[in-house]
Amino acid sequence: MKQPQKLLENKDLPPVTITKRQGLVIFSGPHNGYNVPAKLKPCLGMDEQWFHNAHEAMDLHIDKLFMTLEKHLDKVSFISGNYSRLVCDLNALPDYAIAQHSPEYNHIKIAQNQPDMCCVKQRIRRIEEIYWPYHDAKSQLINDKRDKHDGVIVLDIHSFTPTWEQKKRNVELGTIRCEKTPFSRAFEDFLRSQDDFLFVSGEPYRVAEHPNNAAPLITERNDLQYLGLEIRSDLISTDDGIKKITALLKNAIDHLLSHSDIDNITKKRSKTETDQNGHPIIHDSWSI
Numbered sequence: 001m002k003q004p005q006k007l008l009e010n011k012d013l014p015p016v017t018i019t020k021r022q023g024l025v026i027f028s029g030p031h032n033g034y035n036v037p038a039k040l041k042p043c044l045g046m047d048e049q050w051f052h053n054a055h056e057a058m059d060l061h062i063d064k065l066f067m068t069l070e071k072h073l074d075k076v077s078f079i080s081g082n083y084s085r086l087v088c089d090l091n092a093l094p095d096y097a098i099a100q101h102s103p104e105y106n107h108i109k110i111a112q113n114q115p116d117m118c119c120v121k122q123r124i125r126r127i128e129e130i131y132w133p134y135h136d137a138k139s140q141l142i143n144d145k146r147d148k149h150d151g152v153i154v155l156d157i158h159s160f161t162p163t164w165e166q167k168k169r170n171v172e173l174g175t176i177r178c179e180k181t182p183f184s185r186a187f188e189d190f191l192r193s194q195d196d197f198l199f200v201s202g203e204p205y206r207v208a209e210h211p212n213n214a215a216p217l218i219t220e221r222n223d224l225q226y227l228g229l230e231i232r233s234d235l236i237s238t239d240d241g242i243k244k245i246t247a248l249l250k251n252a253i254d255h256l257l258s259h260s261d262i263d264n265i266t267k268k269r270s271k272t273e274t275d276q277n278g279h280p281i282i283h284d285s286w287s288i
Contacts, residue, residue, distance in 0.1 A: 006125065006129065007037050007039055007040075007122075007125040007126060007129050007130075008037055008129050008130075009037070009038055009039065011038055012035075012037050012038055013033075013035055013082045013083075014082065014133075015081065015082060015083060015129060015130040015131075015133040015134055016079060016080065016081060016082060016133055016134045016137045016138075017078075017079070017080045017082055018077070018078070018079050018080075018137060018141060019070055019077060019078040019079075020077050020141065020144075021074060021075055021076060021077045021078075022075050023075035023076060023077070023149075024145050024148075024149040024151055024152050024153055024266060025073075025075070025076045025077065025152075025153045025154075025155070025253055025256075025257075026076070026077045026078070026079065026138075026141060026142065026145065026152065026153065026154045026155070027066070027069060027073075027076055027077070027078050027079075027155055027157055027249075028078075028079045028080075028138060028154060028155070028156050028157070029059070029062055029063075029066055029078070029079070029080040029081065029156075029157055029158075030081045030085075030089075030090035030091040030134065030156065030158075030214075031058055031059035031062060031081065031085050031089075031090070031091060031158060031159075032058065032059065032062050032063045032066055032080040032081055032082070033058060033063070033080065033081045033082040033083045033084060033085075034051075034052065034057055034058040034063075034083075034084045035082050035083050035084060035087075036083065036084055036087055037083070037087065040087070040112055041111070041112050043057075044084070044086055044087065044110055044111060044112040044113065045110075045111030045112045045117070046086075046110065046111055051084075051086075054102075055159075055160070055161045055233070056085070056086060056099075056102045056103065056104070056108075056110075057084045057085065057086050058084055058085060059085075059158050059159040059160075059233070060159050060161075060233040060237075061159055061233055061236040061237050061242070062157065062158065062159050062231075062236070063080070064236070064242060065157070065159075065231075065236050065242050065245060065246070066078060066080060066157075068242050068243070068246050069246055069249065072246055072250065073246075073249070073250055073253065076253065077141060077145070079134075079137060079138055079141055081130075081134050083130050085099075086099060086110055086113065087126060087130060088126045088127065088130040088131050090130075090131060090134050090135070090214070091156075091158075091213065091214050091215075092212050092213065092214055093212050093213070093214055093217060094127050094131060095212075096212035097126070097127060097131055098113050098118060098123055098126060098127075099113060100113050100114060100115075104164065104165060135214075135217075135218070135221070138154075138218075138222075139221060139222055142154060142222050142224065146268075149266070150266075151263075151265075151266025151267060152224075152266060153183065153253075153256060153265065153266055154222075154224060154225075154226075154227075155187075155227060155228070155229055156176075156218075156226070156227065156228035156229065157228070157229050157231070158176075158228060158229070158230050158231070159230070159231050159232070159233040159236065160174070160204045160230050160231070160232055160233065161232075161233055162232055162233065162234050164204070169203070169204055169232065170198070171198055171199070171200040171203045171204065171232065172197045172198040172199070172231075172232045172235055173191055173194075173197045173198070173199040173200075173229065173230065173231060173232070174199070174200050174201070174202065174203035174204055174229075174230040175187070175188055175191070175199075175201050175202065175203075175227060175228060175229060175230065176202070176205065176206070176207055176213075176215065176227075176228035176230060177202075177207065177215070177226060177227050177228065178207050178208075178215050178216055178219055178226055179274045179275055180274060180275040181225040181227070181269065181272055181274050181275075182225065182261050182264035182265045182267070182272050182273075183225040183227055183256075183265045183266075184225065184227050186255070186256055186259050186261060186265055187227060187229075187252065187256065188201055190251075190252050190255045190256075191252075194248065196244070196248075197235075197248070203230065204230055215228070219269060223268040223269050223270050224268070224269055225265075225267075225268075225269050225272065225274075226269075231245060
């Protein structure tokens, strides 16, 4: 029986890059990449300038932030997706991982993601070769940390655009979570104490309002206290901005590791008390 043709070739990047260090902290970046497999059209058939400047294609500037974080946080492990979120969105549930249009502008159709260009078999290849290898590698890294340290801290890191539908977002740092946990409480308390940044819990979106988000899947398959940090992309568009966020995250990790509740912060979700009704209070961050 003829074997199905694979999507990724030898000349393609692997779906995930891992930098493994000592310590129990992991920073994960599912939207760090902007690459497209060689078998697909460059930029998925989209205008090159649009593709390389569109938040739809990747979390803007996060790849450069991770490069700096890796240099300065030598006890933090890193895991990054290498392919554009338009090839396969690692932070969406599998059935929603291949977007046919921009989530902000419905009239922008992603050329090579249309049904006539991306059939069911092709979708399955992307999921099997890009989506699950990232999530399996992330789970393995989490398990390795737990085996060694009897606990783990995993922080998903994303960027978001300063505007949405032509309206300014009056927030600089936000968090995405499924519930309140010891980890989220400690991390959000730290962010609230920072005078240099405007932090709003639950911005720029709430997981409960986005049922296609992979956060519940990541939580369940890893028994994890899931938490994501959202950084407004203009804050990390310059070297100075990246330096400030790097210092912030370094201080945040120091705060967590010296926290009086560190044992609960690093525990599996099933072994902690969570508040599933503890959704954040949403402020009006959409106004001009």
